Amino acid sequence: MSDYITSGIALLVFNIFRYYTLDLSRLGLRGVENYIFQRQLIAETWLLPIIMLGVYxxxxxxxxxxxKSRLQEMVTTMASAIINTLLFFLIFLTNDMGKLLTTNFYLLVVLGSLLFLLPYSGRWMLTSMSIRKIKRHQISFKTLIIGNSASAHHTADSLRNSVALMGYDVVGFVDIPGETKYDTNGISFIDIEKKAVELGVSQIIISPDSFDDVxxxxxxxxxxxxxxxxxxxPATFSYVTYGIHLNDIYGEPLVELSSPRISESTKNIKRTIDVLFSGVTMILLSPVYALTALAVRISSPGPIIYRQTRIGLRRKPFEILKFRTMHVNAEVNGPALSSAQDPRVTKMGAFLxxxxxxxxxxxxxxxxxxMSxxxxxxxREYFIRQIVKEAPYYNMIHQVRPGITSWGMVKFGYASNIPDMVRRAQFDLVYLQNMSILVDCKIIIYTIKTVLSGLGV
Incomplete structure (x- = not known):
């Protein structure tokens, strides 16, 4: 709400400034109040901040x-102000009749300054209020520490000392089998999930004396x-934590393990691209959907769409959708991977x-x-259990949404056995360490080439 209000005020102040700078009274607009209360400018002042909220x-x-750090907040607000200013310029300033580009550029600087200073002022006040509430323990984040040794309690003490900055509220310690217990009231290792839910935990910090990667x-x-x-x-350093981003520079230094090493803006841009790309693609390919559905129906008896439970983001099960390519009851003997000459695949399925x-x-x-x-x-969970036995690092891929295509798919292709799945997973782990919008675009382009060349299998 603060961003919406301050962005609207910034536009209002800018329009008043624009009226006097461009001397719009010469166009018959007598009085600044008549100018700013035009229907177009009223709509602009109310609606444009909504677009700006999208940029934010x-x-x-x-x-x-x-x-949030003050520096991070300032840089993010400044970048948003620049983008919003350019959007405003493209939409409106080019419509000012008979105005020199230099004048418009000057107005651009003024608008950008307003869109930075006013929203940042609102954010600064809200952040200051949050910091004060954290210092007064009015806002806190329940934290469970996995570990109950002296070092785990030392970590807890460090967190408590930084509570004024980070708001950690340590609510319990989890006993790790084989480690000396510092506190006899520790939580059982097998009850972590249950206790985390019961205690309303929002943060879990792993602090063992020693922990191998497996x-x-x-x-x-x-x-x-x-x-x-x-x-x-970070003392528990391994290839698992290598490359993962560091949090809490001013408090206890901790390595984030539950999300990939990309910025929050990249996460949101990636999700926006997913929604727009998938929505437009489904509309454009609607004739292909219809023809494919008809072909599947005619080619063999059974449902058109095949649904199968897969494991997705944060290990959450979901039903993946596919056009059916196999005969019905193709897995009566249990889960089995497909191969290039799989007799279970229909003729139409092979083409698809x-x-x-x-x-x-x-x-x-x-x-x-x-998905993404x-x-x-x-x-499937059945194959994940087998993959993890050979490659424990496979669990790391659940940091992100699974995809229609992947680096592993374009570099390795379909897997017909567990060793192949392990090798493909290695490419996916490399993808996690190099995630970016540019890398995604390269993978999409490579996938399109593969599809058009008929090398899908």
Whole structure:
């Protein structure tokens, strides 16, 4: 609400400034009040801030309302102001009749300054209020520490000392099997999920005396099912924590493990692209959907759409959609991977797989937020358990939404056995370390080339 109000005030002040700067009274507009109360400018003052809120959301500013640094807040607000100013310029300033470009540029600077100073002032006040409430313990974040040794309690003491900045409220310690207990009232290791929900925890911090990668990854697999932030003390360094972004510079330094190493703005832009791309694609490909559905129906008996439970973001199960490419009851003997000469695949199914047309119903999964255009391919729980035995790091891919296409798919292709799935997962792990909008675009382009060349299988 603060951003909306301050953006509207910025536009109002700018229009008053524009009236006097451009001497719009020469156009018959007698009095600034007659100018600013024109129907067009009233609509502009009310509606444009809504568009600006969209830019603010894309910047990632609203993702985490608390624990923002002043510098981060200032830079984010400044970047948003520049983008909003350019949007305003393209829409409105070019319509000012007979005005020199230099004049418009001067107005551009004024508008940009207003769109930075006023929203930033509102944000500064709100952030200051939040900081005061955190210092007074009116706002806090319930935190569960996994570990009950002396070092875990030392971590808790450090968090309490930084409570004025970060607002951590340590509500319990979890006993780790094999470690010396510092407190006899620790929570059982097998009850982590249950207790986290009961205590209303929003943060989990892993602070063991020693933890090998296999145990850490197994623990992460459990914690990803919870809607909480998972962090670890950087002393527990391994390839699992390598490359993951660091949080809380001014408090206890902690490594975030529950989200990928991309900025909040990149997350929001990626999600926006997913929604727009999938929505437009479903509309444009509607004739292809209809023809493919008819072909599947005619080619063999059974449903047109095949639904299968896969594991997605934060290990949440969802139903993936595909055009059916196999005969009905193709897995009567249990889950089985497909291969190039799989007798279970119908003739029409082979054609659909060749051009990956069987995957296009997944744009609906993307639109709903269960998947992304680009991301590690989702697998079934049955195969995940086998993959993790060979590659424990596979659990890390649940930091992000699974994708219709992936780096593993374009570099390796379909997997017909567990070793192939492990090798493909290695590419997906590299993707996690290099996620960006540019990388996604490259993967999409490569995928389109693969589809058009008929190399889908």
């Amino acid at each position: 959301w894309l910047s990632g500013y609203y993702n985490h309302p608390f624990n 145990r850490l990854l197994d623990l992460l697999s459990r914690l990803y099912t919870l809607p909480v932030s998972v962090k670890i003390a 797989r060749k051009y990956r047309l069987d995957e296009i119903p997944q744009f609906w999964n993307v639109f709903k937020g269960e 255009i680009v991301g590690p391919r989702p697998e």
